[in-house]
Amino acid sequence: MKFAKLFAGVSLCVAAQFSQAGVTIEHWQAPSGARVFFVENHTLPIVDVQLDFAAGTAYDPAGKSGLASLTRDLLDLGAGALDETQTASRLADLGASLGGGADMDRANVSLRTLSAADKLTPALAILRDVVSAPRFDAAVFEREQARTIAALKEALTRPETIAARAFWSAMYPQHPYGVQSSPESLTAITRTDLVAFHARHYGAARTTLTLVGDLTRARAEAIAAELTAALPSGSDVAPPPELAPAVGSERRIAHPAAQAHLLIGMAAVRRGDPDYFPLLVGNYTLGGGGFVSRLMKEVRDRRGYAYSVYSYFMPMQQPGPFNIGLQTKKAQAGAALKLTREVLAGFLAEGPSAEELQAAKLNLVGSFPLRLDSNRKILENVASIGFYKLPLDYLDRYAEKVEAVSADDVRAAFARHVQAGKLTTVVVGGE
Numbered sequence: 001m002k003f004a005k006l007f008a009g010v011s012l013c014v015a016a017q018f019s020q021a022g023v024t025i026e027h028w029q030a031p032s033g034a035r036v037f038f039v040e041n042h043t044l045p046i047v048d049v050q051l052d053f054a055a056g057t058a059y060d061p062a063g064k065s066g067l068a069s070l071t072r073d074l075l076d077l078g079a080g081a082l083d084e085t086q087t088a089s090r091l092a093d094l095g096a097s098l099g100g101g102a103d104m105d106r107a108n109v110s111l112r113t114l115s116a117a118d119k120l121t122p123a124l125a126i127l128r129d130v131v132s133a134p135r136f137d138a139a140v141f142e143r144e145q146a147r148t149i150a151a152l153k154e155a156l157t158r159p160e161t162i163a164a165r166a167f168w169s170a171m172y173p174q175h176p177y178g179v180q181s182s183p184e185s186l187t188a189i190t191r192t193d194l195v196a197f198h199a200r201h202y203g204a205a206r207t208t209l210t211l212v213g214d215l216t217r218a219r220a221e222a223i224a225a226e227l228t229a230a231l232p233s234g235s236d237v238a239p240p241p242e243l244a245p246a247v248g249s250e251r252r253i254a255h256p257a258a259q260a261h262l263l264i265g266m267a268a269v270r271r272g273d274p275d276y277f278p279l280l281v282g283n284y285t286l287g288g289g290g291f292v293s294r295l296m297k298e299v300r301d302r303r304g305y306a307y308s309v310y311s312y313f314m315p316m317q318q319p320g321p322f323n324i325g326l327q328t329k330k331a332q333a334g335a336a337l338k339l340t341r342e343v344l345a346g347f348l349a350e351g352p353s354a355e356e357l358q359a360a361k362l363n364l365v366g367s368f369p370l371r372l373d374s375n376r377k378i379l380e381n382v383a384s385i386g387f388y389k390l391p392l393d394y395l396d397r398y399a400e401k402v403e404a405v406s407a408d409d410v411r412a413a414f415a416r417h418v419q420a421g422k423l424t425t426v427v428v429g430g431e
Contacts, residue, residue: 023372025382025392026217032204032228037386038220039212039378045115047213048379049124050100051131051227052387055107055201058176058240058317064189066181068201070148071194072102075109077140080129084140087126096123098130104177105240105317106387107201110379115214124223132230134198141191149186162253163261163428170249170424171267171321176240203234210383212375240318243267246422255429260333261325263426264340268322268417271315271388275413277401279313279322282410284360285352286344287311287324292359298343299326305336317388322418333430345420351411365399 026038057068076098077084091097096113109131113123155161165180172178207228211220246266269279280288287295287310299309309326324344328336352360372378372395385394 023378023382023395025385025395026220027386027392028221028224030204030209030221030224030228032207032225032231034204034207034209034224034228034231035386036220036224037208037210037382038215038217038224039382040215040217040220041212041375041378042214044375045214046112046375047115047120047211047215048110048112048375049127049212049223049227050108050110050210050379050383051127052106052108052208052210052383053202054105054206054237054239055197056103056105057179057181058104059197059201059237060176060179060181061193063185064193065179065185066148067189067193067197068107069102069181070145070186070189071197072100072107072109073144073148074136074141074194075134075198076130077144078135078137079126080133080135082126082129083135083137087130090126091123094119094123096126098127108383112376124227128227128230131202131227132232136191136194136198138191141194145186145189149183152181152186153183159255159257159259159261159428162255163263163426166251166253166428167263167265167323167424167426168321170251170426171246171265172243173247175243175318177267177316177318199232200235201237202232204228204231206234206237207231208383208386210379210386212379212382243318246419248422248424250425251427252430253426253428257429258330259327260330260336260427260429261327262333262337262340262430263323263325264337264344264423265321265323266418266423267319269313269315270319271317271384272390273315275417276313276315278405278409278413279417281357281360281364281402281405282347282352282414283311283313284364285356286347289360289363294343294347295324295326295340299336299339303336303339305329305332305339309340319417330429333427337425337427337430341420344418348411348414348418348420351407351414354407357405357407357410361402361405364402368398 023039028036030036055068060067076087078087098111100109111123111127113120169178169180209224209228269276285294287293295309295311299305306326306328311324313322314320324340381395
């Protein structure tokens with residue numbers, strides 16, 4: 001409780017410091033080969049650490065989808081000399097916490113701890129064992145495997161899950177991004193598979209380590225060397241393959257839910273694409289700006305088809321999706337879909353007005369400091385910069401990049417990345 005109050009009490013100071021001074025990112029390579037990124041900040045007596053591995057779900061082997069996520073889930077359920085109960089108890093005694101997860105590109109493990117030596121040193125020792133010496137206890141594996149299968153079976157009854165899975169499968173046919181886990185693929189996974197996946201994908205040479213907080217550069221270097229020295233040697237694994245050209249499709253899936261779930265989109269933009277900022281600014285006007293967006297004004301305010309409608313770009317290692325989503329009454333699903341397509345077509349043809357462009361820039365630049373108002377948020381941003389090999393001045397130049405976008409830039413970027421004839425549409429529970 002004292003730790004939480006301390007953090008809450010000084011978070012505004014952190015926000016002020018980083019909004020004024022920017023974020024200075026230091027970078028080097030550890031002796032193990034891991035790439036290290038460090039932000040020194042002594043405002044709080046806290047250290048945040050994150051290790052990212054090229055071990056996301058896109059690396060699941062054929063027939064065993066779900067292996068990457070299950071491997072990540074078991075890392076901190078017993079490691080080194082400690083079983084899962086002892087690990088949790090020891091972290092609680094130290095006032096430290098572990099976090100992380102897996103997406104399509106990467107798996108990560110994070111640690112938050114106080115910077116005092118009597119807390120930091122043992123907490124880092126636990127983190128080192130979690131990433132380098134997970135136990136994968138047989139009983140824990142069987143329990144988590146069964147729990148994951150049961151959770152998936154329950155999720156597969158929900159229209160939003162059905163829609164999302166169908167949407168990704170249709171956007172990424174014959175590509176790892178579109179492959180979905182199933183009860184059958186999860187059942188096929190063995191404990192041996194987890195051990196092998198960890199040995200292959202959690203190697204130091206494929207690791208990005210990010211440290212933020214109350215450390216000196218010398219201490220950060222020592223921690224990086226120690227944390228990554230014991231990681232497995234790993235294997236050379238190819239990144240997710242290039243995508244085939246997009247092909248438009250539409251799929252309707254029956255469901256007894258009262259609301260129809262609509263998703264529209266296509267694979268659009270990868271991390272580091274120079275068009276990202278024009279797409280970001282333009283999308284604020286289209287559907288990313290909440291109540292001021294065109295989709296919200298037309299679909300919700302003027303027609304009452306949906307309580308909420310949104311759009312976003314999600315850049316990934318390979319082109320990630322552009323997505324429009326909404327829920328509406330079954331009887332008006334067709335009309336809502338038609339109107340959504342019309343709004344999108346109008347935006348693709350016209351782009352934002354001068355007023356819309358200025359409003360988007362003001363909001364994106366004005367809200368940006370909130371993305372850096374805590375060590376945790378800085379950690380997440382810097383970890384993404386490191387893993388995706390973005391420029392180290394990415395955060396410093398964010399406002400500049402946004403301000404430089406013109407209406408012509410937005411129209412040209414959307415024309416390159418969003419084509420109406422290549423969109424995937426999924427409707428679950430329509431007429």
